[in-house]
Amino acid sequence: MEEEEEEDDELAFKKQQLIDSLSRKLSVLREAQQSLLEDIGANCTLGEEVESLVQTVCKPNELDKFRMFIGDLEKVVSLLLSLSGRLARVENALSGLGLEASHDERLALTEKKKQLSEQLGEARELKEHVDRRERVVLEVLSRYLTEEQLQDYRHFVKMKSGLIIEQRQLEEKIRLGEEQLRCLRESLGMGLAH
Numbered sequence: 001m002e003e004e005e006e007e008d009d010e011l012a013f014k015k016q017q018l019i020d021s022l023s024r025k026l027s028v029l030r031e032a033q034q035s036l037l038e039d040i041g042a043n044c045t046l047g048e049e050v051e052s053l054v055q056t057v058c059k060p061n062e063l064d065k066f067r068m069f070i071g072d073l074e075k076v077v078s079l080l081l082s083l084s085g086r087l088a089r090v091e092n093a094l095s096g097l098g099l100e101a102s103h104d105e106r107l108a109l110t111e112k113k114k115q116l117s118e119q120l121g122e123a124r125e126l127k128e129h130v131d132r133r134e135r136v137v138l139e140v141l142s143r144y145l146t147e148e149q150l151q152d153y154r155h156f157v158k159m160k161s162g163l164i165i166e167q168r169q170l171e172e173k174i175r176l177g178e179e180q181l182r183c184l185r186e187s188l189g190m191g192l193a194h
Helices: 002-057 060-095 103-142 147-187
Strands: none
Touching (some): 002 060, 060 103, 060 147, 103 147
């Protein structure tokens, strides 16, 4: 009996250590997220400056191409990330199915995996189309902008995609950490207290 209590106390102590460690990691992730938001803001400012410049030197139809490309780039990158994440979760669920899983459950997940794989393939084709449009926009801009201004444009476009990806990854890590923290706290009877 006393031995069981000691094991329970030791387990509770280890869980508390995990909670403390996870809390520190979440704090670091949130700081990184704040820094990332500042980077996103700086890149948005650069994008606004580039768009303002494009607006003053390009024809209206060329400006429209620029704006459509930038908007579509963000949408396609977000779509790719979303579909990849959903596909990974379905694949994890499928691989985690035990022998006791019903045929219907396995079939539903397999069908979902197939559907998401097809959608991901279509999204990749969209990304290729957006990449081709990027080259067209760059070609247009190269007729109007200096090399330094083109570098700003290239940097803005490259960072836009990279920052979206980084933001999603950080959000996912934070969400996962919060979920783990919640489960640990519940296992110690701490509920949702922070």
